[in-house]
Amino acid sequence: MLDRFKVPPADQIRVSEAALRRAVTAIFEQMHLTPEDAALGADVLVTTDLRGVESHGVSNMLRSYVQSYQRDAINPRPQWRIVRESPSTATIDGDGGLGIILGPKAMHIAIDKARTAGVGIVTMFNGRHLGAAGYHAMLAAQADMVGMCMTATQPSVVPTFGAEARFGTNPIAIAAPAKTQPPFLFDAATSSIAANKVQLAARVGSNLLPGWVTDKEGNPIMTETPPAAVRSDYLLLPLGATRELGSHKGYGLALMVETLATLLSGTLPFGLDRSTGYKHFFAAYNIAAFTDVDVFKANMDETLTWFRETRPVPGQERVLYPGLLEYEESEERRAHGIPLHAEVIQWFGHITQELGLPNLVTLEQSADTRG
Amino acid sequence: MLDRFKVPPADQIRVSEAALRRAVTAIFEQMHLTPEDAALGADVLVTTDLRGVESHGVSNMLRSYVQSYQRDAINPRPQWRIVRESPSTATIDGDGGLGIILGPKAMHIAIDKARTAGVGIVTMFNGRHLGAAGYHAMLAAQADMVGMCMTATQPSVVPTFGAEARFGTNPIAIAAPAKTQPPFLFDAATSSIAANKVQLAARVGSNLLPGWVTDKEGNPIMTETPPAAVRSDYLLLPLGATRELGSHKGYGLALMVETLATLLSGTLPFGLDRSTGYKHFFAAYNIAAFTDVDVFKANMDETLTWFRETRPVPGQERVLYPGLLEYEESEERRAHGIPLHAEVIQWFGHITQELGLPNLVTLEQSADTRG
Numbered sequence: 001m002l003d004r005f006k007v008p009p010a011d012q013i014r015v016s017e018a019a020l021r022r023a024v025t026a027i028f029e030q031m032h033l034t035p036e037d038a039a040l041g042a043d044v045l046v047t048t049d050l051r052g053v054e055s056h057g058v059s060n061m062l063r064s065y066v067q068s069y070q071r072d073a074i075n076p077r078p079q080w081r082i083v084r085e086s087p088s089t090a091t092i093d094g095d096g097g098l099g100i101i102l103g104p105k106a107m108h109i110a111i112d113k114a115r116t117a118g119v120g121i122v123t124m125f126n127g128r129h130l131g132a133a134g135y136h137a138m139l140a141a142q143a144d145m146v147g148m149c150m151t152a153t154q155p156s157v158v159p160t161f162g163a164e165a166r167f168g169t170n171p172i173a174i175a176a177p178a179k180t181q182p183p184f185l186f187d188a189a190t191s192s193i194a195a196n197k198v199q200l201a202a203r204v205g206s207n208l209l210p211g212w213v214t215d216k217e218g219n220p221i222m223t224e225t226p227p228a229a230v231r232s233d234y235l236l237l238p239l240g241a242t243r244e245l246g247s248h249k250g251y252g253l254a255l256m257v258e259t260l261a262t263l264l265s266g267t268l269p270f271g272l273d274r275s276t277g278y279k280h281f282f283a284a285y286n287i288a289a290f291t292d293v294d295v296f297k298a299n300m301d302e303t304l305t306w307f308r309e310t311r312p313v314p315g316q317e318r319v320l321y322p323g324l325l326e327y328e329e330s331e332e333r334r335a336h337g338i339p340l341h342a343e344v345i346q347w348f349g350h351i352t353q354e355l356g357l358p359n360l361v362t363l364e365q366s367a368d369t370r371g
Numbered sequence: 372m373l374d375r376f377k378v379p380p381a382d383q384i385r386v387s388e389a390a391l392r393r394a395v396t397a398i399f400e401q402m403h404l405t406p407e408d409a410a411l412g413a414d415v416l417v418t419t420d421l422r423g424v425e426s427h428g429v430s431n432m433l434r435s436y437v438q439s440y441q442r443d444a445i446n447p448r449p450q451w452r453i454v455r456e457s458p459s460t461a462t463i464d465g466d467g468g469l470g471i472i473l474g475p476k477a478m479h480i481a482i483d484k485a486r487t488a489g490v491g492i493v494t495m496f497n498g499r500h501l502g503a504a505g506y507h508a509m510l511a512a513q514a515d516m517v518g519m520c521m522t523a524t525q526p527s528v529v530p531t532f533g534a535e536a537r538f539g540t541n542p543i544a545i546a547a548p549a550k551t552q553p554p555f556l557f558d559a560a561t562s563s564i565a566a567n568k569v570q571l572a573a574r575v576g577s578n579l580l581p582g583w584v585t586d587k588e589g590n591p592i593m594t595e596t597p598p599a600a601v602r603s604d605y606l607l608l609p610l611g612a613t614r615e616l617g618s619h620k621g622y623g624l625a626l627m628v629e630t631l632a633t634l635l636s637g638t639l640p641f642g643l644d645r646s647t648g649y650k651h652f653f654a655a656y657n658i659a660a661f662t663d664v665d666v667f668k669a670n671m672d673e674t675l676t677w678f679r680e681t682r683p684v685p686g687q688e689r690v691l692y693p694g695l696l697e698y699e700e701s702e703e704r705r706a707h708g709i710p711l712h713a714e715v716i717q718w719f720g721h722i723t724q725e726l727g728l729p730n731l732v733t734l735e736q737s738a739d740t741r742g
Contacts, residue, residue, distance in 0.1 A: 088490045210616070
């Protein structure tokens with residue numbers, strides 16, 4: 001994550017993983033989720049915050065989920081079902097359930113199929129927001145598989161040369177296990193920047209960088225711009241930003257996600273048919289079906305080490321690989337707590353009061369005395 | 372394809388598909404390929420030229436393949452074999468055979484598995500150059516499946532902040548059928564630009580654009596530069612070019628390709644172990660296993676039409692979707708011939724003379740009299 005998104009230390013309050021987990025679980029229970037689903041949803045969000053991916057953790061997403069549950073835009077008790085399946089595939093009707101909770105269930109189906117058939121591919125329609133796609137991909141990695149996850153959402157991104165939004169930020173995640181190194185975990189929007197990172201930049205008062213958004217005519221803004229100078233109806237750019245830098249590739253990858261998640265679940269993109277919700281794609285490749293798991297993991301160790309030991313360009317300390325920084329962040333936050341913006345703590349104060357729940361700060365103090 | 376790569380009309384000689392196919396087949400036969408394999412290799416190259424993808428057609432690739440066969444770097448009669456398989460997967464040892472010829476065979480295995488298991492995934496090690504990955508992906512689309520194909524090659528691209536090449540241009544291709552619209556066919560390197568497009572720019576005397584290559588210290592060159600001003604040992608940049616524009620995403624996607632193609636075939640990246648060659652990944656998703664094929668194709672028609680009808684930004688004539696321009700180009704070239712650079716025609720003259728074969732211009736004339 002770019003430093004520009006870090007909450008400035010003066011505005012931070014650190015809370016423990018345990019307290020945050022309890023607060024989030026209690027809030028989800030008040031939204032009429034089963035206790036198991038509430039705990040699962042809390043695990044997805046808190047794991048994401050632990051990894052330092054604030055854009056998809058409690059700060060940005062929880063309030064949006066609560067608002068959606070409160071106005072019945074998400075089904076708290078979805079009767080999801082498999083509408084078609086084969087030895088290695090399943091298509092699921094998500095019945096309007098939240099993706100952070102149905103995602104792990106879909107990935108477990110993919111994992112089970114991969115155990116017997118070699119690969120498991122699951123698509124889902126009638127879905128809602130998936131959260132960090134990387135969380136779901138990691139479930140497969142923990143089962144000695146390569147996991148992939150993608151999601152197609154509401155239009156916010158222009159195609160190359162287009163002046164209208166046609167597809168979502170459509171992220172792609174992949175996870176694979178290593179033996180001793182932190183796992184490979186890539187999770188990124190196929191747009192130049194994730195939509196809620198633009199909101200996050202605004203919250204921490206940081207400029208938008210060249211290549212992130214369009215001007216009012218749909219042209220890429222290729223200079224650094226304060227959030228206030230950008231129209232509220234800006235659109236996002238595909239990865240690559242301009243045709244010359246490769247925006248047709250970001251566009252093509254977004255359409256790849258649309259094909260695998262949306263078209264393969266028998267539906268149309270959200271921009272053409274809102275009634276079928278967001279669509280998701282889950283894949284589990286059983287490593288043992290392709291090669292020896294030990295060989296794979298040892299090779300992954302060697303590969304990832306080789307990447308992180310690449311000589312850096314002058315002025316850069318080191319070369320990373322996807323998942324490394326987030327792994328390190330997660331170790332640090334497990335030990336020292338998760339830094340939340342004062343404004344987020346305030347929101348927790350309001351919502352817990354509204355729902356008649358103990359406040360996050362109280363939970364934190366009781367976690368302190370327990371710990 | 373960018374206009375900057377088009378062969379200028381004054382330097383063009385048009386040859387018919389039929390003549391080019393016969394010339395290329397005859398050259399491959401002289402390399403000791405079976406007649407079937409020679410015709411298959413010619414089909415991959417000529418189909419690619421018909422689509423206007425010069426970077427992967429006869430102009431750039433055929434001479435390189437011939438040189439490799441002549442110095443025994445490619446095995447003309449590979450004893451390729453499946454080393455491990457499951458209902459939906461196979462891992463293939465390619466025995467040093469050329470990817471443009473083994474690719475279709477691997478994809479047909481994936482398609483057969485997808486017919487019974489729902490999905491077929493095939494990885495291959497000990498491979499050589501795969502040609503246009505999109506060709507192989509299209510084979511699945513022609514069988515009413517979604518096809519994907521990726522290939523991991525020799526290091527030429529730096530990771531974000533890195534000053535050394537660590538991975539290949541590692542392209543990703545995906546193809547899906549529509550009912551009446553030209554199919555969706557995306558095929559692009561995960562680097563900012565394909566390696567041989569830099570060579571092609573040099574051949575047609577065109578500048579390198581910002582974000583394509585590094586300077587000698589590994590920093591992205593972010594200004595337009597004549598090829599002569601760029602060091603011969605330049606390295607390529609990942610899609611996104613700089614960290615701020617998202618090069619960590621291009622890097623992550625390249626590592627995704629490495630994971631699926633290389634690690635899942637039980638091997639190490641080419642940069643760590645040259646002995647296992649290039650690695651490939653083939654996927655076929657049987658549409659009927661997920662949804663009704665008719666529904667999928669009608670939805671694809673509606674989706675692709677919606678994309679191409681997006682209002683363009685001022686100054687742009689229209690919005691495309693991946694595969695559309697190449698489809699149109701292919702209709703035009705089938706009718707009016709394939710424009711080859713005079714220098715390429717000259718090479719054909721040399722090689723056919725060296726191999727004792729009829730020259731391309733002669734074949735063209737005899738095709739004319741036949742036509």
